[in-house]
Amino acid sequence: MSRAYFCGMFTRRKPNKAGSISIQVIDKSRGDYHVVKSFGTGRSESELSLLERRANQYLREQEGLNRGLFEEEEDVLVGDFVSPLLNAQLQVIGPELIFGQLYDRIDYGGLHNEMFRHLVITRLFSRGSKLKTIDYLQRYLGISYDINQIYRFLDNLCYRKERKKTK
Numbered sequence: 001m002s003r004a005y006f007c008g009m010f011t012r013r014k015p016n017k018a019g020s021i022s023i024q025v026i027d028k029s030r031g032d033y034h035v036v037k038s039f040g041t042g043r044s045e046s047e048l049s050l051l052e053r054r055a056n057q058y059l060r061e062q063e064g065l066n067r068g069l070f071e072e073e074e075d076v077l078v079g080d081f082v083s084p085l086l087n088a089q090l091q092v093i094g095p096e097l098i099f100g101q102l103y104d105r106i107d108y109g110g111l112h113n114e115m116f117r118h119l120v121i122t123r124l125f126s127r128g129s130k131l132k133t134i135d136y137l138q139r140y141l142g143i144s145y146d147i148n149q150i151y152r153f154l155d156n157l158c159y160r161k162e163r164k165k166t167k
Helices: 045-070 072-084 094-105 116-127 130-141 147-166
Strands: 009-015 021-027 036-040
Touching: 009 072, 009 147, 021 045, 036 045, 094 147, 116 130, 130 147
Parallel strands: none
Antiparallel strands: 009 021, 021 036
């Protein structure tokens, strides 16, 4: 089932009682479903594919009508450039730029421990549990740590802190 979305509108295949399938453009921008236009019915996949292409073309035309009203040309160019990208192809670098510099200025950079650096920056940027921290590192930085590695590292850190206090 392929759906093309535009501003709350999408195409859908709706089965009919007679066994055929209708291709419709639906608007859900106001919360409820509203049939904008029906493109016909079909039984074979080739008929349905043709009707869906027509419906998707209609959506693109509607986008073209609305695009000129609200968007600047520069926004359109950026949107056209970014649209084929997937989330997996993006990498968040903002927190690393900001908190990484702070980390280095405090002179934690002298520790030369990548795990510590990742944990500090991630916890500063996205406060949460250790599991959320691991999820953030995996999802946005592509760095994979096992939860046991994190716990062992933190236990070691606490042990060093206690040892320092007793001296």
